[in-house]
Amino acid sequence: MAQSAEPQSITAFLFQPQILPFFLIAVLFTALKIIDKTDVPKIKNLPEVPGIPIFGNLFQLGDNHAINAQKLAQKHGPVFQVRLGNRRIVFANTFESVKNLWITNQSALISRPTLHTFHTVVSSSEGFTIGTSPWDESCKARRKAAATALNRPAVQSYMPIIDYESKKSIKEMLEKSKYGDVDIDPNPYFQRYALSTSLTLNYGIKIEGNVDDSMLQEIVHVEREISNFRSTATNWADYIPLMRLWPGNNDKPLEYKKRRGAYMNRLLSMLKERIANGTDKPCISGNVLKDPEAKLNDAEVMSIGLTMVSAGLDTVPGNLIMTVAYLSSPHGQEIQARALEEINKIYPENDSWERCLHEEKCEYITALVKETLRYWSVIPICLPRKNIKDIKWGDATIPAGTSFYMNAYGAHYDTSHFKSPFEFSPDRYLTDKTLDDASATRGTPHYGYGAGSRMCIGSHLANRELYTAFLRLITAFEIVPPRQKRDEPILDCMGCNKLPNGLTMDPKPFKVGLRVRNRELVDRWLREAEERTKDL
Numbered sequence: 001m002a003q004s005a006e007p008q009s010i011t012a013f014l015f016q017p018q019i020l021p022f023f024l025i026a027v028l029f030t031a032l033k034i035i036d037k038t039d040v041p042k043i044k045n046l047p048e049v050p051g052i053p054i055f056g057n058l059f060q061l062g063d064n065h066a067i068n069a070q071k072l073a074q075k076h077g078p079v080f081q082v083r084l085g086n087r088r089i090v091f092a093n094t095f096e097s098v099k100n101l102w103i104t105n106q107s108a109l110i111s112r113p114t115l116h117t118f119h120t121v122v123s124s125s126e127g128f129t130i131g132t133s134p135w136d137e138s139c140k141a142r143r144k145a146a147a148t149a150l151n152r153p154a155v156q157s158y159m160p161i162i163d164y165e166s167k168k169s170i171k172e173m174l175e176k177s178k179y180g181d182v183d184i185d186p187n188p189y190f191q192r193y194a195l196s197t198s199l200t201l202n203y204g205i206k207i208e209g210n211v212d213d214s215m216l217q218e219i220v221h222v223e224r225e226i227s228n229f230r231s232t233a234t235n236w237a238d239y240i241p242l243m244r245l246w247p248g249n250n251d252k253p254l255e256y257k258k259r260r261g262a263y264m265n266r267l268l269s270m271l272k273e274r275i276a277n278g279t280d281k282p283c284i285s286g287n288v289l290k291d292p293e294a295k296l297n298d299a300e301v302m303s304i305g306l307t308m309v310s311a312g313l314d315t316v317p318g319n320l321i322m323t324v325a326y327l328s329s330p331h332g333q334e335i336q337a338r339a340l341e342e343i344n345k346i347y348p349e350n351d352s353w354e355r356c357l358h359e360e361k362c363e364y365i366t367a368l369v370k371e372t373l374r375y376w377s378v379i380p381i382c383l384p385r386k387n388i389k390d391i392k393w394g395d396a397t398i399p400a401g402t403s404f405y406m407n408a409y410g411a412h413y414d415t416s417h418f419k420s421p422f423e424f425s426p427d428r429y430l431t432d433k434t435l436d437d438a439s440a441t442r443g444t445p446h447y448g449y450g451a452g453s454r455m456c457i458g459s460h461l462a463n464r465e466l467y468t469a470f471l472r473l474i475t476a477f478e479i480v481p482p483r484q485k486r487d488e489p490i491l492d493c494m495g496c497n498k499l500p501n502g503l504t505m506d507p508k509p510f511k512v513g514l515r516v517r518n519r520e521l522v523d524r525w526l527r528e529a530e531e532r533t534k535d536l
């Protein structure tokens, strides 16, 4: 009797009007303490941006993490810690701090964190790409296989594909612009250029149709949506587990997962069918599937396929078309004139279209490619990393298991490293007489491809795609502003982006005019490329 009366009396005590408010506050406080725990405790001696319970610094970083983190760095220093929901994140915001953490500490900073929306929802059946995989034996094997297939000599052997695809895009641009009479949006031509190149490399299957090809449009659309699920800024449910319970929270990710699964499985079955019929063409996944010694299982072959389809799809066209936009501006006219002069000096016989397949002799175009990768910073917050060993930063020890975000935009617009970073200036990357920025030509030129142990393994391929496209576009066309004011591009790296909190830049639509420089010559270059690639 006495035992059953005791709890009742405690309840009665707590529910007294003068006690209840204190009791509720205590309950709330304890609940907050439990929910509000971060994966990694506060790191001592590392500046911290003060945040609020549950959300941490999500509101301060807002819908443009790159710009807002750069502003926070002015107050808290180049490297600081924030809390995004229950995650502790170390942000690096300057060129030097990225170099120290990503390059000097590359063996420690080799893994990637997993995030709920992308890893648990979108990737539950097809698995992760290489760039989203934590470091383990499987990731190592996939990365090695893909890196071997994308190394410099391998990429040289793919130049016929780049020859074919760039010819095809320029030919279609000529036709759609009615040889310069109509302004056009260059984006779809370069989306096909990038995707068809990757599909040919990986599956031996190219996009046969024009830019309205339905498979092209489906893949471009779905991969863009999925890249937003990968963004470190858009999905608050990644950081606040309670938000995952919100009805409908997973509907969109699940829809796109299904749509992606459909074309990924179709591409793999097409390849397997061709292998069975003996009609397949040499390609990366085909080589793995046919190799009896291959150490990769089916899931790993799918992961390489996912990587090849997605990795260059937003990045190559984003860089290409935004520099085409810039070239149409008044300063862009000067850059085109300079580039053309340099190309004509090296290739007085007008054979640059063919020679660029074997050599990269025009230093000015190489510099234009580098400046493109810096200025447009198409992945403003680089793919996230996680350290597998403690890392020292000043007096702080950042424990293994912490997530790191590289503010590539902040590093590219760091005035202590780049002179006049807001100017688009290929000259800063010329090695001789270095006109305006000596520091940029030493060591790592930019972080467009990331840095260190998990740096982009597609950079040789992407560089060749960009170099070939710029050289061919500049020799074929005078790129001029559009006729209508409303079609004019926005020429700053943040203003031009439809989706500043996405993983990759999504350029706002614009048009340019393309005046053919010498129709006879362009027709000849197109014919020759067609002849060279007729068996592809």
Ligand code: HEM
Residues within 6 Å of the ligand: 130, 131, 132, 133, 143, 146, 150, 198, 307, 308, 311, 312, 315, 316, 319, 378, 379, 382, 383, 384, 447, 448, 449, 450, 451, 452, 453, 454, 455, 456, 457, 458, 459, 461, 462
């Ligand atoms: C201009 C085009 C491209 C840009 C700007 C770009 C940029 C990047 C960046 C910033 C990273 C993260 C690196 C890091 O964490 O340090 C990355 C990773 C990666 N990229 Fe690219 N990329 C491009 C094209 C490509 C292409 C064409 C491919 C392959 C076909 C590719 C394959 C990869 C892979 C596999 C990774 C993951 C590496 C890893 O996690 O170990 N990329 N890329």
